[in-house]
Amino acid sequence: MERTLILIKPDAIQRGLAGKVLSRFEQKGLKVAGIKMLQLTDALLKEHYAHIADKPFFKGIADFMKSTPVIACAIEGLDSVETVRRLCGITKAREAQVGTIRGDFAMSIQTNIVHASDSLETAKLEVARFFKPEELFDYNLALYPNIYSTDELKG
Numbered sequence: 671m672e673r674t675l676i677l678i679k680p681d682a683i684q685r686g687l688a689g690k691v692l693s694r695f696e697q698k699g700l701k702v703a704g705i706k707m708l709q710l711t712d713a714l715l716k717e718h719y720a721h722i723a724d725k726p727f728f729k730g731i732a733d734f735m736k737s738t739p740v741i742a743c744a745i746e747g748l749d750s751v752e753t754v755r756r757l758c759g760i761t762k763a764r765e766a767q768v769g770t771i772r773g774d775f776a777m778s779i780q781t782n783i784v785h786a787s788d789s790l791e792t793a794k795l796e797v798a799r800f801f802k803p804e805e806l807f808d809y810n811l812a813l814y815p816n817i818y819s820t821d822e823l824k825g
Contacts, residue, residue, distance in 0.1 A: 672750040673703055673806075675796040676758075677785040678741040680734060687775055688741055691784055694757055694771055695745050699817035704744035704797075704806040710735050718799060734780055742800040748822055751793050758786045 676695070678688050696702065715732045716723045722731070745754055759770025763782040766773035776782045787793035797806070814823060 671701075671746050671748060672790060672793065673744050673746045673797050674751045674754050674787045674790075674793040675785075675800060676743045676745055676754060676787075677800075678743070679781070679783055679785060680738040680740065681776070681778075681781040682783045683738045683740070685775075687783065690775075691771055692741075692743065695743070695754065698747075698753065698757060699813065700745045700747040700750055700753065701809075701811045702743055703746040703808070704801045705741065706801075706805065707739045707741050708800075709739045712736075714799070718796070731780060744797050744801055744806055748818060748825075751787055751790050754786045755788070758784050 676691075678691050682688055682691055692702070692705075710718075712732065715735055719728065719731065722728055747753060757771060759766030759772035761772075761782060762779050763772035763776030764778070766776070766782075768774060771784055772782050787796050811817070
């Protein structure tokens with residue numbers, strides 16, 4: 671099973687959408703392996719957004735991401751990275767398909783409800799960035815036999 675990271679962003683917190691966002695992943699059959707609310711710091715944001723930290727628009731992103739706490743979730747399941755990305759929809763939310771989280775709840779590139787890891791390699795780094803090993807839980811979801819075939823569970 672893969673693990674990936676989602677961050678429920680300040681716009682979702684302000685709009686009271688955190689539960690609806692998290693429920694989308696659970697309804698799909700993905701498992702929450704870790705969850706916590708935290709206030710992001712400049713240092714953590716510079717590390718997390720290192721690929722854009724030198725861009726002129728970074729300050730606006732950092733200010734937005736620090737405007738309220740966020741909810742970090744480690745999400746687990748078969749092909750979870752790609753599955754989560756499909757559920758979220760494209761980054762430019764007003765162009766995201768209806769039925770996706772961003773397509774249903776957002777209009778912006780920045781205030782687009784949720785961050786999701788973009789690859790398995792990134793997911794591993796991001797989960798480790800936001801969660802200590804003891805904050806992640808390995809348990810069998812009782813619904814697994816109704817979510818995956820027996821062969822998928824063995825793999």
